[in-house]
Amino acid sequence: MAERWDDQEFNEISRLIREEEDRALEIFRQRNFDQKIRVRIAAVPKRKRGFFGHGMAIPATIAALILIAGGTVVMVTRRPSSSPESGSGPIAAILKDLPGITDFVMPKETIPAGPTDAFGPARTFRVVLAMVKQQNREEERNATVPTGSLRVPHLSLEKKMEILFKDRAIERVLVRMFRKSEEV
């Protein structure tokens, strides 16, 4: 059988707790807790409050997240201003300045328009995509034109870039070799 346990046995424990409490409280009352706590409160430089004051206490981290989320929503739902290309304008200018890119510039009517036309970055992406597609179409057209019995192989942009880089590398090596031979 399990060891017998009842409230009588716990009375001894309660008595010990009361004894401990009384002694501790006696010391506590002598130490002037009120004065100490007021000194500590006065020592705190500024009361820590929530973001919106004591009425709606929200930690600063959550407040920052709310602001970021709000900003994102505003950016996504914002309607375009009078000039629809205001967002993509600077990027297009930079792209135009890049060597080789100017060849891809295509008529505006080929740029697909839609309800999401307002987004600057999305529009830029579509412009570039349309340019690449246009270029591919032109290449395909050229590739399929028969030139007698000789067919022009269709090369992708990557392949063309690879050939171009190799070409430049060979050119540099040859130039160096030529200079060295001149020095000798």
Add this chain to the structure above:
Amino acid sequence: MPTEEESRLFEEMMTYKEDVFRICLGFSRNPSDAEDLSQDVYLKALQNVGKVHTPYALKEWLFRIARNTCLDHDKKRRVVRFFEKTARPDNVVETRTPESSAETGEHLNTLKKAVSLLPKRHREVFVLREYGHLSYQELARTLGIKEGTVMSRLNRARRTVTDFVKGALHG
């Protein structure tokens, strides 16, 4: 500066200072720690007094802060004790009760050890009831549990403490 309402609530909270001190005493190891913890409780309470929307529940809210503060303190203590274990292998519980007789001191040591060994959910019920003198209803509201659960946990905690003390002193 605190508002008039906040000052009034704080003054009301100060009427429970001895209850808060007793709860802190139950959780901590000695009166000095209990006093420091009580001060921490009141500082936290003052910083968050604006969150009190139901002033009638002020007492439970304050005791909840006390319980959380003490449990946090206990966690930190355990980490410190882990590193101090080599220095104090016997893991003696400090009582620091002046003028206590050797026998009472030993009993108190045993009692404190028994309480400290209780699982957290039993310990909080035991301390809030035996040291804080909370009713079953207040305990249920403070801990967010049912009164039946409070009674069951309290019963188990008392039994465990009694068995431990009996075993240590008479076994």
